[in-house]
Amino acid sequence: MSTTKDVVGExxxxxxxxxxxxxxxxxxxxPDGTFTVGKSISRRENQAQSYTDSVKDAAESIGLSSExxxxxxxxxxxxGTGMLNTILTGDGKRxxxxxxxxxxxxxxxxxxLTYLGQSQEEGLHQQLHKHPxxxxxxxxxxxxxxxxxxxxxxxxxxxxxxHTLIPVNKKQxxxxxxxxxxxxCEIIGIIFIYSFVDPKHEHxxxxxxxxxxxxxxxxxxxICSADVAPVSKENSRMKSLIFQCFAAEQTRESLxxxxxxxxxxxxxxxxxxxxxYGGAVNMDYPRLYETMISGPIGGLIGAHFIGQKLNxxxxxxxxxxxxxxxxxxxxxxxxxxxxxxxxxxxxxxxPMVELDSTGQGxxxxxxxxxxxRLHVGPESAGAKxxxxxxxxxxxxTDINVALGYVDADYFLGGQVKLDREAAxxxxxxxxxxxxxxxxxxxxAGVLQIINxxxxxxxxxxxxxxxxxxxxxxxxxxxxxxxxxxxGFAEDIEFQDIITLPWAAGFSAFGAAxxxxxxxxxxxVRLMISPNPTESELQDIAGQIxxxxxxxxxxxxxxxxxxxxxxxxxxxxxGVSARYTGQIxxxxxxxxxxxxxxxxxxxxxINAFEAMYSKVxxxxxxxxxxxxxxxxxxxxxxxxxxxxILLKHELRDEQPESDAYVGERDVYHKDSWxxxxxxxxxxxxxGNKILxxxxxxxxMTTVVIPPEHEMSLDEYLVLHYTKSS
Numbered sequence: 001m002s003t004t005k006d007v008v009g010e011x012x013x014x015x016x017x018x019x020x021x022x023x024x025x026x027x028x029x030x031p032d033g034t035f036t037v038g039k040s041i042s043r044r045e046n047q048a049q050s051y052t053d054s055v056k057d058a059a060e061s062i063g064l065s066s067e068x069x070x071x072x073x074x075x076x077x078x079x080g081t082g083m084l085n086t087i088l089t090g091d092g093k094r095x096x097x098x099x100x101x102x103x104x105x106x107x108x109x110x111x112x113l114t115y116l117g118q119s120q121e122e123g124l125h126q127q128l129h130k131h132p133x134x135x136x137x138x139x140x141x142x143x144x145x146x147x148x149x150x151x152x153x154x155x156x157x158x159x160x161x162x163h164t165l166i167p168v169n170k171k172q173x174x175x176x177x178x179x180x181x182x183x184x185c186e187i188i189g190i191i192f193i194y195s196f197v198d199p200k201h202e203h204x205x206x207x208x209x210x211x212x213x214x215x216x217x218x219x220x221x222x223i224c225s226a227d228v229a230p231v232s233k234e235n236s237r238m239k240s241l242i243f244q245c246f247a248a249e250q251t252r253e254s255l256x257x258x259x260x261x262x263x264x265x266x267x268x269x270x271x272x273x274x275x276x277y278g279g280a281v282n283m284d285y286p287r288l289y290e291t292m293i294s295g296p297i298g299g300l301i302g303a304h305f306i307g308q309k310l311n312x313x314x315x316x317x318x319x320x321x322x323x324x325x326x327x328x329x330x331x332x333x334x335x336x337x338x339x340x341x342x343x344x345x346x347x348x349x350x351p352m353v354e355l356d357s358t359g360q361g362x363x364x365x366x367x368x369x370x371x372x373r374l375h376v377g378p379e380s381a382g383a384k385x386x387x388x389x390x391x392x393x394x395x396x397t398d399i400n401v402a403l404g405y406v407d408a409d410y411f412l413g414g415q416v417k418l419d420r421e422a423a424x425x426x427x428x429x430x431x432x433x434x435x436x437x438x439x440x441x442x443x444a445g446v447l448q449i450i451n452x453x454x455x456x457x458x459x460x461x462x463x464x465x466x467x468x469x470x471x472x473x474x475x476x477x478x479x480x481x482x483x484x485x486x487g488f489a490e491d492i493e494f495q496d497i498i499t500l501p502w503a504a505g506f507s508a509f510g511a512a513x514x515x516x517x518x519x520x521x522x523x524v525r526l527m528i529s530p531n532p533t534e535s536e537l538q539d540i541a542g543q544i545x546x547x548x549x550x551x552x553x554x555x556x557x558x559x560x561x562x563x564x565x566x567x568x569x570x571x572x573x574g575v576s577a578r579y580t581g582q583i584x585x586x587x588x589x590x591x592x593x594x595x596x597x598x599x600x601x602x603x604x605i606n607a608f609e610a611m612y613s614k615v616x617x618x619x620x621x622x623x624x625x626x627x628x629x630x631x632x633x634x635x636x637x638x639x640x641x642x643x644i645l646l647k648h649e650l651r652d653e654q655p656e657s658d659a660y661v662g663e664r665d666v667y668h669k670d671s672w673x674x675x676x677x678x679x680x681x682x683x684x685x686g687n688k689i690l691x692x693x694x695x696x697x698x699m700t701t702v703v704i705p706p707e708h709e710m711s712l713d714e715y716l717v718l719h720y721t722k723s724s
Contacts, residue, residue, distance in 0.1 A: 015069065018505065019079065024040050025508045027511075028061075037698075038059070038060075048261040075269070076271050079298050087343070093246055094184055095136045096136075096183070097242075098177075099191055103234070106238055107242070135242050143176075145166060150197060151525040168205055181213070189223050199230065228241050232630055248292075272516070273294050275517070277350075277351040277352055285518070286558070292350070296353075300328045303475050305643075306500070310717065314330065314471050316472045318477075329465060338352055356461045362483070366399065367393070374446065380395075394427060402440075403667040410698070444670060450484070454484065454488035469494050473496040473497070475499065476503070477503040477507070501697070502699075504700040512643050515640065518558060524543065540601050551632070556636075570637045571593060572589070572635040574634070574635075578628050645715050653711075655678065659678050660677075666694070675693055679696060692704065
């Protein structure tokens with residue numbers, strides 16, 4: 001693999017796609033590093049068709065056929081929400097589970113996390129708590145007599161982690177496997193207690209189950225939790241296993257269909273997708289559940305890329321698409337990662353980029369109930385847009401069309417014609433008449449409420465982490481982000497507010513910026529006393545080193561199976577640690593994988609305490625308690641082509657005359673106003689657009705209200721400020 005600047009000959013293009021709930025965006029990166037964007041309506045039932053349509057749209061914009069693009073493509077990355085949709089709809093595989101005896105009801109108890117995904121008000125009332133949609137039928141959860149020791153370090157007793165207390169009952173495994181097969185299970189998962197310390201019991205049961213399946217001439221996969229999420233906290237590990245069994249393996253088949261479509265069109269490579277914590281993998285990746293929400297992750301990766309290029313350490317990202325509004329933070333150039341992801345009411349043992357979301361996008365349904373209360377979302381029209389297109393209920397896009405912000409004749413560059421009169425009629429009947437308001441007042445009021453709620457989310461995201469917005473640049477994107485930015489950034493003081501010409505496809509752009517990376521982790525139980533001897537430190541170093549060596553071997557084997565030479569693989573190392581007595585562990589990145597003796601362990605402790613003091617006050621450190629290591633991890637990285645952000649010569653502030661389109665009447669806030677309309681593709685570096693104005697693009701609309709302006713810098717980044 002090589003970077004873009006090294007690519008010569010035919011393979012000189014990069015493709016990246018984000019299949020959202022409404023649109024499938026394609027970013028096509030040309031040899032000089034510039035981009036073009038293609039779009040199509042998302043078809044959940046036929047992702048391959050949405051893929052080919054959006055790539056064709058991007059290809060034709062630069063005078064190429066889809067076949068020519070695929071033959072010249074050096075990397076093709078595809079992100080989407082198909083796996084999440086499988087979880088939400090319950091349309092996954094029929095899963096059977098083998099669990100440690102005594103844990104038969106673990107899928108029902110779920111750790112008591114019945115409040116996940118609820119609002120604060122709902123969470124405070126136990127009677128409102130509810131279990132998420134069941135992914136495993138309780139009758140398909142069967143228990144096996146076995147027990148692995150987790151290690152005991154109390155007093156004079158020392159039982160090392162991983163010793164066998166009760167061996168695996170082979171007859172029970174055989175009988176349970178036959179029963180699950182008789183009950184129609186399409187896939188079998190195995191989760192035993194303390195398997196994250198040593199997987200031998202799970203692997204033994206797996207081999208027995210596979211033999212039973214083979215003897216019955218069936219093809220039923222068997223997956224172990226130790227191979228999916230070898231970390232502590234069995235409930236989160238169980239959910240990761242279930243997601244892999246229920247949704248990931250089925251989604252893999254759909255993604256393979258997209259890959260086949262790309263290869264049929266001439267692509268000579270493997271389709272990649274994004275991990276929830278950044279990095280790209282191909283469709284053979286064994287822990288595919290880690291790509292659960294690959295789409296929104298692309299935006300954070302793209303923001304990291306832009307931040308590095310523009311030397312922006314602190315960024316707030318605001319992504320408004322058709323179904324949701326997502327807010328993320330980058331502090332000191334680092335993307336925030338949470339160790340336990342909460343998805344659709346389930347908590348997984350899955351590192352994931354930190355995002356705060358609200359179910360309010362351009363396709364969100366707007367309605368007034370019998371108590372004259374206004375509601376926006378979470379139901380979304382998705383690809384049907386709104387009453388102005390194919391949906392049967394009023395949406396946010398309908399209101400933007402009715403008030404003049406969005407041109408009904410220029411949606412997707414004119415490919416889709418919207419019905420403004422139908423949007424106005426729906427706004428009047430749904431909101432204005434029930435509330436006794438003028439139709440345009442009603443529309444402006446709805447937008448003010450929506451923008452205000454997103455404004456609150458932005459403020460809360462920054463303040464809840466202990467930061468000040470004055471220290472951050474806001475980067476907004478998504479198909480609807482540029483339409484609503486004037487409102488959701490109102491009265492918040494940022495260092496700068498920026499977007500890019502390809503804002504509508506920014507998550508796809510971020511996917512193109514991702515590394516080719518696999519992450520590997522292993523649960524451990526290592527205690528370090530406050531005053532360890534050199535012998536103790538040497539022993540700890542040896543165990544960490546052995547764990548890293550095993551993970552490196554796994555990484556090299558997987559990557560070589562994907563066609564990547566071990567000579568092209570680099571590694572990043574880390575551990576999860578905590579002060580003894582704490583409940584939660586903290587990821588600690590280490591500068592290298594050196595772990596040969598006591599000095600290396602002390603350096604690791606210093607790195608942990610330095611990280612800890614960035615999260616909590618200096619006085620919160622508790623070195624006297626000693627330390628507990630719960631996980632060692634590493635990331636294996638191989639190079640892949642990356643886009644280039646070109647620097648342009650600054651031109652005049654006044655755009656060229658052919659960039660001017662005309663004027664449009666817009667009902668802004670409380671009155672009609674003439675907005676000048678400009679064409680995005682005709683603007684260049686140095687140009688300044690004074691509000692009230694609209695910059696139109698086939699993929700989005702940039703709204704610049706009165707007394708504000710938008711200027712383009714040498715990288716074509718658009719900067720939003722008050723007029724001087």
